[in-house]
Amino acid sequence: MTTEIQPGGNLRLPTAGTVLIDIRWDPQRPGGQEVEACAFLLDGERRIGGDDDFVFYNNPSTRGGAVALSGSGAHRTLSVDPQALPDAVARVAICLSLLGETNFAQASLIEMRLRDAAGSEFALFRPATSGMAEAALILGEVYRYQGLWKFRAIAQGFAGGLGPLAEHFGVDIADDEPASSASPAQPPATPASAPRAAPALTKAPATGVMPTGSETRHSDAGDLSYEILYRDAYALARVDLPRGRRLKAQGDAMVAMSPTIAVEGTLSGGLLGGLGRLLSGESLFLQTLSAGRGPGAVYLAPASPGDIAAVEVRPGDGLVIQRGGFLACTEGVEVGTQVQNIAEGLFSGEGFFVLKAHGEGLVLLESFGAIHELNLAVGEQKIVDNGHLVAWSQAMHYDLELGSRGLVAAFTSGEKIVCRFHGPGRILVQTRQPQQFGRWISQLLPG
Known part of the structure; x- marks a missing residue:
């Protein structure tokens, strides 16, 4: 057959x-x-x-x-x-x-x-x-x-x-020019009226205003290629969509795209799913970017200065994404809301809703500051300030704790609630907190 x-x-x-x-x-x-x-x-x-x-x-x-x-x-x-x-x-x-x-x-x-x-x-x-x-x-x-x-x-x-x-693929196709004592022939002048082909929107140059420090990678789970440019501070993601493929992204994430890409705003998961994302800090609507007319590139960026992390998810190995951490995913990934219990919602500072990404494909996460990955072995523990969390393995168990002994000490130290994670699994943390940055800025404002 x-x-x-x-x-x-x-x-x-x-x-x-x-x-x-x-x-x-x-x-x-x-x-x-x-x-x-x-x-x-x-x-x-x-x-x-x-x-x-x-x-x-x-x-x-x-x-x-x-x-x-x-x-x-x-x-x-x-x-x-x-x-x-x-x-x-x-x-x-x-x-x-x-x-x-x-x-x-x-x-x-x-x-x-x-x-x-x-x-x-x-x-x-x-x-x-x-x-x-x-x-x-x-x-x-x-x-x-x-x-x-x-x-x-x-x-x-x-x-x-x-x-x-x-x-x-790394093949050097430059031909070795034979040495010659004769004067090189002058190329004919280009007519002023000759048309100039429009450049194709395929890949960002190796260097730009800032060095990109990046290279094209392939996601086996997402079955496509991608590149993350300008890491850590002003990250930009390029996703190469094969013909017929689709990408789901935050409603305001698209920066540029090839003319073969079509954009449609969708309320993925219906009204309740959209409201759940809104309550978890994401857009009510997702963009669906489709390469229906041929392969093309899509460029995506977070709303705030920070990093982008590419994480593969597979069946049975999903992600829980903290408020504001989702940027985009391939079509094989389902993104929905997950309700935290009352204690987690009240004391985490992040609300009752987080996002859950499951299925098989590539997920792009965004952060405020750079993203650092912590990998925990079986039985290993790690305590993480809740405000620095971006995402973690869905199967991981964690407990909420006060960051310092006693309520007064906890709230005056600024640590408030921390999460004690139990391995195995991975945790992605951001190096800066938006709330802390806001408080720092407010100290500098007049009045």
């Missing part, structure tokens, strides 16, 4: 033997340009290890035949033997590129069919080509996950073709 996969979908591969991946497209020369298939063998950081890890027409096999490419015309077959791949290889990216000035919107069909070693077809991926701006596509990837090998459908890439695609 053949399973048809949608962009972002994944499935488990057979546990033994070679996987045969048939790649077809039509017409043979979209827009009159040649099409080439290739594969990149990548490490855990999604970087290529060397020249031998790039499989294409001029290097059709590698790693002792663990990955091999064959075929001609509008059909290529990539054979992958996951068990023969070295431990350093975490994934094999399967790509398609055009060798000229056009894009894959000129193709009426692109498809991948996966067969097992016996030749039986078990999966089909056929991305929509209408409106595609890319000239190089990462069609999918074979990747290692918790000791198993899986396949993920992607269908996103680069408008610039094979060059930006290869550079994305």
Whole structure:
């Protein structure tokens, strides 16, 4: 039985033997340009290890035949033997590129069919080509996950073709220029009336007003790539949405987006769910950002100066999010309100409602100040000032305590209520408190 996969979908591969991946497209020369298939063998950081890890027409096999490419015309077959791949290889990216000035919107069909070693077809991926701006596509990837090998459908890439695609995986494509004693030819003058292509909104530059100190990362749980720029003080998150994918975000979080993204305001969870978020310090409405017209980037920022943390949640491993800590999440995550008991609500200073994020996907958290993660082992305890809490593992047990002995000492010290957490689990804390900052500012105001 053949399973048809949608962009972002994944499935488990057979546990033994070679996987045969048939790649077809039509017409043979979209827009009159040649099409080439290739594969990149990548490490855990999604970087290529060397020249031998790039499989294409001029290097059709590698790693002792663990990955091999064959075929001609509008059909290529990539054979992958996951068990023969070295431990350093975490994934094999399967790509398609055009060798000229056009894009894959000129193709009426692109498809991948996966067969097992016996030749039986078990999966089909056929991305929509209408409106595609890319000239190089990462069609999918074979990747290692918790000791198993899986396949993920992607269908996103680069408008610039094979060059930006290869550079994305760490391939140096610069050609060595031969030495010449002749004077270099002068390039022809550019006509003043020549049109200038509008830049695509894809990724922030490596440097800006401030050094970003960031790099693109991939979330396996969210099945997409993201980057957090300008960490700690004025953080900005970029999320790369594959075609057909959606992101839920705070109503005022979006800074910029690609033209392929559509925005819709939703009252997620109905009226009661929206009111619960409002009482927990979040927006009544969530934005749903959808990449219905093609892959694109979304830029998100918190309302206050601070940091952004990317946290993966999985079934049975959800998050409890403190007031004002939620920024965005992928579509596989459900965000709802959780009612604290009376003691927690009255004495925590944060009210009766907190947010609960559960399911499988990526959650972006925001903070006032930088975010620091505390990981507790089984039986380990940690006491945290309640005002510094951002989020913690849903399964963790905690007790509320006075920060100092006696009510008077507690309230004059400013510590008030603290939480004693019991491991195992993780706690994310913020380095500053909005309430403390407000009190500090008020001391400087005249009158």
